[in-house]
Amino acid sequence: MSALLHQLPSSCQGYAPRPSVPQQGLKGSAPQVQCRPTRILSHRTLAQAVSAPPAAPEKSKGKDKPKQQKSLTPEVAKDLYRDMFLGREFEEMCAQMYYRGKMFGFVHLYSGQEAVSTGVLRAMRPDDYVCSTYRDHVHALSKGVPAKNIMAELFGKKTGICRGQGGSMHMFSAEHNLLGGFAFIGEGIPIGLGAAFGVKYRKESIGLEGSDQVVASFFGDGTCNVGQFYECLNMASLYKLPIIFVVENNLWAIGMNHPRATGPSDPNDTEPHIWKKGPAFGMPGVLVDGMDVQKVREVAVEAVARARAGLGPTLIEAETYRFRGHSLADPDELRRKEEKEHYAARDPIPQLKKAILEGNILTQDELKEIEKDVLAEVDAAVQFAEESPKPDKAQLLENVFADPKGFGIHEDGRYKYQMPGFSSGNSALV
Amino acid sequence: MQALLQFGRNGLRQQAQSKYLSQALRGYASKELTVRDALNSALDEELARDDRVFIMGEEVGEYQGAYKITRGLLQKYGAKRVRDTPITEAGFTGIGAGAAFAGLRPIVEFMTFNFAMQAIDQIINSSAKTLYMSAGTISSPIVFRGPNGAAAGVAAQHSQCYAAWYSHVPGLKVLAPYDAEDCRGLLKAAIRDPDPVVFLENEILYGSAFPVDDTILGKDFTLPIGKAKVQREGKDITLVGFGKMVGYNLEAAKELEKEGVSAEVINVRTLKPLDRETIVNSVRKTHRVVCVEEGWPQSGFTAEIVATVNEECFDDLDAPPERVTGAEVPMPYAANLEAAALPQVKDVIRVAKRCLGR
Numbered sequence: 032m033s034a035l036l037h038q039l040p041s042s043c044q045g046y047a048p049r050p051s052v053p054q055q056g057l058k059g060s061a062p063q064v065q066c067r068p069t070r071i072l073s074h075r076t077l078a079q080a081v082s083a084p085p086a087a088p089e090k091s092k093g094k095d096k097p098k099q100q101k102s103l104t105p106e107v108a109k110d111l112y113r114d115m116f117l118g119r120e121f122e123e124m125c126a127q128m129y130y131r132g133k134m135f136g137f138v139h140l141y142s143g144q145e146a147v148s149t150g151v152l153r154a155m156r157p158d159d160y161v162c163s164t165y166r167d168h169v170h171a172l173s174k175g176v177p178a179k180n181i182m183a184e185l186f187g188k189k190t191g192i193c194r195g196q197g198g199s200m201h202m203f204s205a206e207h208n209l210l211g212g213f214a215f216i217g218e219g220i221p222i223g224l225g226a227a228f229g230v231k232y233r234k235e236s237i238g239l240e241g242s243d244q245v246v247a248s249f250f251g252d253g254t255c256n257v258g259q260f261y262e263c264l265n266m267a268s269l270y271k272l273p274i275i276f277v278v279e280n281n282l283w284a285i286g287m288n289h290p291r292a293t294g295p296s297d298p299n300d301t302e303p304h305i306w307k308k309g310p311a312f313g314m315p316g317v318l319v320d321g322m323d324v325q326k327v328r329e330v331a332v333e334a335v336a337r338a339r340a341g342l343g344p345t346l347i348e349a350e351t352y353r354f355r356g357h358s359l360a361d362p363d364e365l366r367r368k369e370e371k372e373h374y375a376a377r378d379p380i381p382q383l384k385k386a387i388l389e390g391n392i393l394t395q396d397e398l399k400e401i402e403k404d405v406l407a408e409v410d411a412a413v414q415f416a417e418e419s420p421k422p423d424k425a426q427l428l429e430n431v432f433a434d435p436k437g438f439g440i441h442e443d444g445r446y447k448y449q450m451p452g453f454s455s456g457n458s459a460l461v
Numbered sequence: 462m463q464a465l466l467q468f469g470r471n472g473l474r475q476q477a478q479s480k481y482l483s484q485a486l487r488g489y490a491s492k493e494l495t496v497r498d499a500l501n502s503a504l505d506e507e508l509a510r511d512d513r514v515f516i517m518g519e520e521v522g523e524y525q526g527a528y529k530i531t532r533g534l535l536q537k538y539g540a541k542r543v544r545d546t547p548i549t550e551a552g553f554t555g556i557g558a559g560a561a562f563a564g565l566r567p568i569v570e571f572m573t574f575n576f577a578m579q580a581i582d583q584i585i586n587s588s589a590k591t592l593y594m595s596a597g598t599i600s601s602p603i604v605f606r607g608p609n610g611a612a613a614g615v616a617a618q619h620s621q622c623y624a625a626w627y628s629h630v631p632g633l634k635v636l637a638p639y640d641a642e643d644c645r646g647l648l649k650a651a652i653r654d655p656d657p658v659v660f661l662e663n664e665i666l667y668g669s670a671f672p673v674d675d676t677i678l679g680k681d682f683t684l685p686i687g688k689a690k691v692q693r694e695g696k697d698i699t700l701v702g703f704g705k706m707v708g709y710n711l712e713a714a715k716e717l718e719k720e721g722v723s724a725e726v727i728n729v730r731t732l733k734p735l736d737r738e739t740i741v742n743s744v745r746k747t748h749r750v751v752c753v754e755e756g757w758p759q760s761g762f763t764a765e766i767v768a769t770v771n772e773e774c775f776d777d778l779d780a781p782p783e784r785v786t787g788a789e790v791p792m793p794y795a796a797n798l799e800a801a802a803l804p805q806v807k808d809v810i811r812v813a814k815r816c817l818g819r
Contacts, residue, residue: 135796136614187614187795198616198794214618215576216548256547284548286524292547365523422795427802431790438789 103325107153108383108392109401111324114153115145115380117405118169121178124409125168125185129359133417134185138199141169143322143354146379147279148173150327150349151247155335160208160230160246162223165200166353167212170249174207182412188419195422196430208244216250217257220276223248224263227272227344245338246274247331253284255305256292264312264346273338275331278305278348279321285357286365309346321349322377325386352377428453492678493670499644500530500662504568506680507652508538511566514652517544517553518570518607527572528608528667554580554605558587561603561657568652571607574623574661588657589632604651606660609637610704610755611792611803613665620792620799622756624703627659628733628765634686635732637661639707640671643730646684654686661732663705689736691743695725698813699743701766702753703729706804710753713809722817732762740766741773748779749816753804758786783816785809 103111122140129138141148144166152161152173163170171181176192184191185199192204200214210226213219223246233242254260255278267274282289293303296311309316315337319330327349334345352374356363387393428448432438435448447453494502507514520527522535522545535543546553550571557567571577577584588601610622628635634656638644644662651658676682692707693714700710707728714724725743729736744750750770752763767782788802 134614136612136616136794137619184794187797193794195795195798196617196793198614200618201616201794214616215579253548256549256552258549258551285527286520287545287547291545421797422793424797424801427788427790427793427798 102390103387103392105392108387109397110153111149111328112380112383112387112393112398113401113405114149114173115324115383116402117178117408118142118145118148118172119380120405120409121168121172121181121412124182124413126355126359128182128185128413134187134199136198136200137165137358137360138185139166139358140355141166141353143374143378144279144281144351145169146324146327146383147249147277147321147349147351150321150324151249151275151277151331151347154328154331155245155247158208159244159335160210160223160226162210162219162226162246162248163202163212164216164219164250164254165212165214166251167200167202171202171204171207171209171212174204174209176202176204176207176209177412178408179412179415182409183416183419186416186419187421188416189422189426190415190419194426196426210246217254217259220248220250220254220259220263224267224272224274227267227274228270230273231270243339244273245335246272247277247335248274249277249279251284252278252280252282252289252305253287253292254278255308261308261312264308264314264344267344268313271341271343273341274344275334275338276344276346277331278346279351280305280348281351281353282370283353283357283366285361288365304348306346306348312346314344314346316346316348318348318350321351322374322379322382324379324383354378491672492674494641494645494673494678495668495670496638496641496644496662497528497530497667499641499671499673500648500667501532501534502678503645503648503652504531504534505537507649508534508542510680511652512542513564513566514568515542515544515560515565516568516570517546517557519546519548519553519572521545521570526570528664530662530667531570550576550579551583554583555587557603557605558583558591558601561588561601562591562599566602566604566652568604568606571605573612573619573664574607574609575619575621577605577607577623584627584633584657584659585630589630592656593632600655601657602655604648604654604658604660606648606651607662608664608667609661610663611665611787611799614794614796614799615792616794617791622754622787623659624661624732624754624762625756625760625765627661628735628762629760630733632657633733634658635661636686636730637703637732638730639666639692639704639728640669641673642671642677643684643690643728645673645677646682647686647730650683650686653683658686661704666705666708669708684730687731687734687736689730689739690728691725691739692728693724693726695723695747697723697747698749698751698817699725699727699740699747700751700753700809700813701727701729701740701743701763703732703762704755706753706755709804709806709809712806713813716806716810717813720819722813722819724813735765735769737769737773740769744770744774745777748777750778751783751785751809751813751816753785753809755787755803757789758784759789761786780816780818783812785812 119142122142125138128134148169161170161174168181180192184193187195189195200212202212203209210222227246230242230244233239284292290302296304296307306316306318317330320326330347337345436446438447441447441450521531522540522543525532554569557569560567584605588603591599591601611620627633636647636651638647651660693711702710710726714726717724725747727740727743752766754761754763763784763786770782785804785808790802792802793799
């Protein structure tokens with residue numbers, strides 16, 4: 032198990048900006064690696080994306096950067112940096128705790144993809160909805176769920192956001208409109224769409240004027256081959272629902288490389304482009320550099336505004352990469368070192384740091400202060416989780432039904448839940 | 462990575478060689494085979510035996526199987542017979558069902574049977590009913606296999622036992638192996654069978670090793686579908702179970718023996734068609750029965766056993782038939798609650814004693 036740690040790209044351990052790997056050199060050393068060319072499309076407006084899909088990928092990353100990006104305000108920069116840094120540190124701490132046996136089962140970490148969660152969710156309102164997958168810790172953090180309650184959930188403790196009943200893949204928080212972490216591929220898409228339907232219904236059928244929330248629905252490249260994805264694109268467009276579909280294309284569905292699983296959307300294409308499926312369903316499709324939080328944020332702001340204005344859904348494909356295996360149980364044998372290095376060089380956290388310092392938005396000291404604060408928060412989360420009590424045994428039979436009469440009637444005529452000791456819980460039938 | 466692939470390709474042979482070597486050094490010690498290697502060797506032999514047989518599913522090829530059950534098969538039989546699919550349970554299960562109608566013998570691997578819920582329509586409506594609907598003209602020789610039931614710490618959506626669901630359906634055969642012998646004999650029989658077979662493995666058992674002999678390792682070793690096995694003989698009480706619960710029942714029997722109770726353990730092996738005779742004969746002998754399953758109690762598999770016993774040998778019973786089942790809750794994540802939600806050996810012992818009036 033500890034061998035896994037050594038396989039990690041070194042960027043997972045520190046945040047010093049690394050020199051980018053030149054595309055040429057990468058191709059020269061390993062021609063069979065299927066690295067996607069870096070495409071920067073966030074400068075296209077959504078309207079443009081619908082009417083005129085980008086013709087050719089832009090090879091050079093540096094070319095359009097200076098003129099395209101608006102500078103961040105110090106407040107926003109602080110918020111984005113803090114959220115991404117927290118996401119990374121939280122997940123790296125999870126890995127440590129998993130290897131120490133503090134958490135168990137399947138734990139899927141988000142390291143490397145932070146720009147997507149932060150870029151989208153920190154551009155939304157607290158009352159907007161989010162629907163996630165089994166890789167859900169960082170979405171929950173970005174949505175504002177306290178780190179300590181997520182950590183306690185992972186430790187299987189009573190103080191976890193789901194009192195230890197959900198675990199890593201099933202983070203829910205009604206308070207934060209976090210609709211859940213769903214473990215099945217594509218399962219969350221109709222759930223998120225249902226929430227969007229509810230928002231529109233409350234406004235149009237019940238007449239609640241303030242009902243203008245937007246749903247962010249996250250899922251991966253592998254999910255885009257599941258039927259529910261297509262059924263939901265159709266219905267989102269048909270009903271013009273306030274939702275943004277965010278595809279976190281990290282190139283790998285466990286060990287299945289994206290081009291091995293997905294066919295092209297255009298006869299002239301030689302590789303798959305998920306964003307092109309948007310226009311086919313009558314909604315904008317946008318490809319964005321998912322390793323650049325500012326670009327993700329720019330696209331998200333526009334898509335959320337469209338949705339809130341009643342103009343319907345948007346499909347966003349964020350090109351990203353996970354720095355670790357599919358889960359902590361994945362030996363990660365199929366992804367090539369060159370590919371990992373290519374994306375490690377585009378680590379979103381040092382990228383943002385560099386942009387903040389170069390743009391004189393925050394000082395080195397201010398960033399250090401944020402980092403110190405986050406590290407303390409993560410340590411406190413571990414301590415909180417460690418010190419929290421396990422769930423009571425009585426909890427076993429709670430929450431199965433909203434109305435405990437659902438357990439049925441006992442032989443003596445009383446409801447079963449009224450029997451003494453009913454909730455003490457035992458696997459043997461009583 | 463090259464080294465790892467190398468291991469994948471030659472791993473089995475190397476392992477087998479070193480096993481034989483260590484056995485030679487140890488003298489006459491019996492051979493052992495893990496459940497994982499038993500399943501792998503059964504797949505390997507059947508792929509070699511019949512070129513209509515192919516395996517498809519998520520991560521069965523390049524990844525060598527999510528649980529490494531298909532390790533080395535891609536290298537041996539190529540990508541056309543060991544086929545990686547996208548994450549489309551309904552899609553690839555449907556393709557498998559259609560291929561079976563067209564005369565092939567697909568083996569569809571589900572990463573876990575929990576995911577097979579997304580393909581339940583293809584398993585039941587397409588595979589199980591077609592022979593009947595087509596008046597016997599279109600058969601569906603297909604195997605659906607993968608881990609079923611609770612693993613450890615994977616919570617509600619990954620920890621469900623589907624034994625009762627599938628064994629409810631006419632047209633399906635449902636097998637649940639316990640040890641290496643079961644895995645080899647039943648999987649090979651399933652692949653050769655002309656009907657759709659649901660093959661319920663258990664993730665926790667994959668790494669467990671069991672003794673095997675030359676008969677079990679033989680290329681043509683199969684076990685009859687529809688026949689239970691008396692795993693341990695006894696005279697005071699019958700413990701009935703399948704899969705991992707057979708192991709629990711054996712442990713419970715060992716403990717009960719210390720207290721002078723002789724328990725008979727029945728490994729059901731085939732859940733559908735159910736070998737009622739073996740179970741009933743055992744209860745006629747012991748007059749008491751405890752049925753154990755990890756699944757939920759209502760309409761559960763053990764409910765069927767209890768009904769069978771009541772219908773066929775009620776007068777032979779000295780005590781009401783008992784059940785030990787999973788608690789009727791979605792599987793909680795926290796380790797203490799998870800343990801409380803699943804049958805444990807101590808539960809089997811406690812309920813057996815209650816049944817014995819002790």
